[in-house]
Amino acid sequence: MELKEADRLLEGAELIPAIKTTLPHAKELLEQCLAAEIPAILGRDEGCASGSCGPQVQILIKAEDVRRLSSLLERQWTELAEREGMGAPLQQGPLAEGEEPPCPACGTAAALVNGACSDCGLQLE
Numbered sequence: 125m126e127l128k129e130a131d132r133l134l135e136g137a138e139l140i141p142a143i144k145t146t147l148p149h150a151k152e153l154l155e156q157c158l159a160a161e162i163p164a165i166l167g168r169d170e171g172c173a174s175g176s177c178g179p180q181v182q183i184l185i186k187a188e189d190v191r192r193l194s195s196l197l198e199r200q201w202t203e204l205a206e207r208e209g210m211g212a213p214l215q216q217g218p219l220a221e222g223e224e225p226p227c228p229a230c231g232t233a234a235a236l237v238n239g240a241c242s243d244c245g246l247q248l249e
């Protein structure tokens with residue numbers, strides 16, 4: 125999709141600021157939005173009055189496209205993470221030796237007190 129077409133599609137539509145970021149990054153994201161057929165334009169952000177935050181711009185999209193944009197970004201982040209070898213950052217590694225497994229009820233990973241969770245009292249042994 126061309127920027128001109130996005131402009132035309134967004135004319136008169138109710139736009140919401142989806143992302144606020146630096147100009148170079150915003151331009152990059154804008155191109156990716158357009159490539160994914162999500163009409164988007166850049167908007168100025170008048171937020172920081174002191175100017176100490178550096179110039180930032182907003183990516184404006186239609187409210188109904190928010191979901192599409194977030195799934196686009198999610199896919200990118202996943203790809204980026206995989207490329208940089210940071211895949212599945214939320215997965216927990218095996219417990220270190222001596223570490224208590226977390227309580228199935230409250231998640232507390234502390235030593236048991238008389239065989240029971242020290243936090244919620246669930247009997248575990």
Ligand SMILES: [Zn+2]
Pocket residue numbers: 227228229230231232241242243244245246
């Ligand atoms: Zn517990």
